[in-house]
Amino acid sequence: MTMHDERRRDAMMVRERADCVCDAAQLADIYDRMARDITEALAEANPVILCVMLGGLVPTAEITRRLDFPFEFDYLHATRYHGETQGGELVWKVSPGIDLADRDVLVIDDILDEGTTLEAILGALAAQGARRVRTAILLEKSHARRDPALTVDFVGTTVPDRYVFGAGMDYKGYFRQLPAVYAVADT
Numbered sequence: 390m391t392m393h394d395e396r397r398r399d400a401m402m403v404r405e406r407a408d409c410v411c412d413a414a415q416l417a418d419i420y421d422r423m424a425r426d427i428t429e430a431l432a433e434a435n436p437v438i439l440c441v442m443l444g445g446l447v448p449t450a451e452i453t454r455r456l457d458f459p460f461e462f463d464y465l466h467a468t469r470y471h472g473e474t475q476g477g478e479l480v481w482k483v484s485p486g487i488d489l490a491d492r493d494v495l496v497i498d499d500i501l502d503e504g505t506t507l508e509a510i511l512g513a514l515a516a517q518g519a520r521r522v523r524t525a526i527l528l529e530k531s532h533a534r535r536d537p538a539l540t541v542d543f544v545g546t547t548v549p550d551r552y553v554f555g556a557g558m559d560y561k562g563y564f565r566q567l568p569a570v571y572a573v574a575d576t
C-alpha cells in the first residue's frame with residue numbers, strides 16, 4: 390500500500406467515526422443569516438471580497454451567491470496546517486491581486502482556531518492600504534488559546550475544540566466537499 394493509499398484509508402476511517410456538529414440545513418440557515426448581515430453592512434460600500442484559499446472556498450461560494458449587490462472578488466492563499474491537524478508556520482502562497490488601497494474589504498474564511506492565520510492576513514491587508522477590513526468566518530472554535538482582542542465581524546457559529554472537517558475544511562486534504570461539518574472522534 391502506498392503512502393497515499395494509507396492516508397486515504399485513514400481519512401475514510403476517521404470519517405466513519407466522526408460526529409456531525411453542524412448539518413447541511415443548519416449551515417444553510419447560517420449562510421442566509423451571514424449574507425443578510427453582510428448585505429446590511431456592505432451593500433453600499435463597493436467592497437472587495439477576498440476568499441482565503443483553500444478552506445474559504447466553500448463558505449465564500451455559499452455566502453457570495455446570496456449577495457445581490459455589486460462587489461469585486463479576489464482571493465489570497467495563506468496556509469499553516471499543510472494537510473495536517475496541527476498548525477505550523479504560516480506560508481503565504483498568493484497575495485490579493487486587486488489594489489486594496491482605500492477599499493472596504495471583506496475576508497471570508499472557514500474557521501478561526503488559534504487566530505494566527507487571520508492575524509497575519511489582517512496585518513498584510515492593512516499594509517496594502519485597505520481602508521477598513523471586515524471578517525466573515527463560518528466557524529469559531531471554542532477555546533481560550535487565541536488573543537481575545539481578535540474579533541470577527543460576521544461569525545457563522547461556534548464549534549467545540551476538536552478538529553473539524555467538511556464545508557471547505559479538510560481532514561488531511563480530504564472531505565472539503567462534504568455538505569456538513571464533522572468533528573474527529575477522540576482516539
Ligand SMILES: O=P(O)(O)OC[C@H]1O[C@H](OP(=O)(O)OP(=O)(O)O)[C@H](O)[C@@H]1O
Nearest residue numbers: 442443444468469470502503504505506
Ligand atoms: O486560526 P488558525 O489556527 O490559524 O487556523 C485557521 C486556518 O486554518 C485553516 O487553514 P489551513 O492552514 O489548514 O489551510 P487550508 O485553508 O488550505 O485548509 C483555515 O482555513 C484557516 O485559514
Ligand SMILES: Nc1nc2[nH]cnc2c(=O)[nH]1
Nearest residue numbers: 502551552553554558559
Ligand atoms: N480542517 C480544519 N482546519 C483547521 N484549521 C484550524 N483548525 C482547523 C480544524 O479544526 N479543521
